Amino acid sequence: MDPKIFNASTFDRSSPVTTSFFITFALRKIIMIMSIQLSEQEQFRRQALHELMDLGVDPYPAEGFAVNVIAREILDTFPGDNSLYQDVSLAGRIMGRRIMGSASFAVIQDDTARIQLYFNRDEICPGEDKTWYNTVFKRLLDIGDIIGVRGHVFTTQMGETTIHVKEFKILCKSLRPLPVVKEKEGKVFDAFTDPEQRYRNRYQDLIVNPHVKQVFRQRARMIESMRGYLLDAGYLEVETPVLQPIYGGAAARPFKTFHNTLNTTLYLRIADELYLKRLIVGGFDGVFEFAKDFRNEGMSRFHNPEFTMMELYVAYKDYLWMMDLVEEMVEKIAIDLHGTTKVQTGDHEIDFKRPWKRYTMYEAIEHFTGTDISEMDEASMRQFAEGIGIETDNTMGRGKLIDEIFGEKCEEHLIQPTFITDYPVEMSPLAKKHRSKPGLVERFEAICNGKEICNAFSELNDPIDQRARFEEQLELGKRGDTEAMVLDEDFLRAIETGMPPTAGLGIGIDRLAMIMTNSASIQDVLFFPQMRPEAASAAKTTGDDFIRAGIPEVWVPVLQQAGYPELNALQEANANKVFNQLCGLRKKMKLDIPAPKPEEVRSWVEKSKIS
């Protein structure tokens, strides 16, 4: 490692950064103008940035920084063998500092953990010049800055594994203060918890809340585990269009967009089902896709407008076979993530150990209501539904009633993973009719923690039946069901070509991630959940009108800060008051420009009246 990138030699004053002097000068002016709107802490940091540059230190060096160890490894291994790590180099963000005269402690955080640093003035600055320690380290560095350090590991008197720093290098100066979260013996103080702030500024959340990072690592491992299972089984991972001329495969409202060259409306996909089935028609026997789907519907802690779904289609199989696959795959995921089939989520411990309970929908309803509704006709079923407090109306057929009763009385009670099978045909236009039970389809959902986590069926491959089902959906659409499916002629053509009997599965990756990471809301397993856009900050006027009136450019932002966003605003102003305001701001902001003269300000106000 080149020693020159460290240490006092890097800011040798005899080699100032003359080449960039001009740029620096311009930059400072911009910074000065910007700083009028900045908080005091942000201004201090910009000030520190200048001072670093004055010392010849590049706060944003171009070259990389060679790291030879990660914090986690030191913390895990060093206590067992104190002879290790006698020349380490690592980098991270400063998360805390405790400065006491000529010795200091700091904490830096890399991707893996936080580790304490010890700095001693006379080791950081062996010669006479103590600037690198006294000025650069103590005064010009802040929490949030990123540095690289080199030194050896030791244990402090307090018993904490610490890096004794011999040299350090600034890798990035941070201009915004970070929320400061402190922790002692597992207790967290001043936690950064406001969900809005956390989701809008996820980078801050990730920096100060290490457990958040852990959730996303687990999510990634979950997907890795699932993908591994499917690839091992020999299925092909594919990609299908997000932009679709006709949306289908689910009952949901789409997002609509427009392609200029084709001069046509396109929709963002709500499911990839119809495309994956075309691939089964085409002769692939097993295809799957991890897909972002988009549904233009309400948002809640279980719904985000874009979400991830894994869909799998396997030829020559049926829904019974698919149930076994789901059990096996999800059990494997639980073990890969937690080392056991048991997963704690909220107040419940969920056990994914096979086999899971299996109920038909009728059985589930009988189990939770004590009534067997399988033989009821629509009228008596409606009466039964009303009797247990469900609102009904005449548009609801038998299938919808069954679904309502199940949703109201059963779903929330199913905490342990449970398969619910054999759904009413009306709700499932893409599923094959049940081999033995009229009016039902061969479909199952897995319910876990009171929520659906997957949906699967023996796929309908009878093209005549499929066309009829689509036409029923069209009828629903005409009656005002905004989520009814549209008829996809191209898909029907594919089915008419002949699709083998096929089992299909859709599994909600976000929902499963919530359970596997013990997260209460979908926003906690998405890096950037959809949020309402922040109110546009009041449109900043350019200030051109001030300049046209001959007011010096340097005073424009100050005038705006003083409450005169544009020239017109000066018309009514008292010139003496404006003069006082400008002088006050000049002092407050420590602006490096001469104060205006009263008559100058008076002339500006006059000009504003003329214009």
Added chain:
RNA sequence: GACUUGGUAGCUCAGCAGGUAGAGCACAUCCCUUUUAAGGAUGGGGUCCUGGGUUCGAGCCCCAGCCAAGUCACCA
């Protein structure tokens, strides 16, 4: 979409009956050689979400709006 709660310093939060806007951490200045959320001292920092209204006076009361969270509804 309905209801409830909330929005005050960079962060976490107080604030009252309507009377000069507060604390802790962070920040700044000074002192201090191994500290542990946190050494000591001093100090700076605010669009009290926005806009109206009531009032001599509004962070607080009223109206409207914006944003968020929770519950419910919708979501095969």
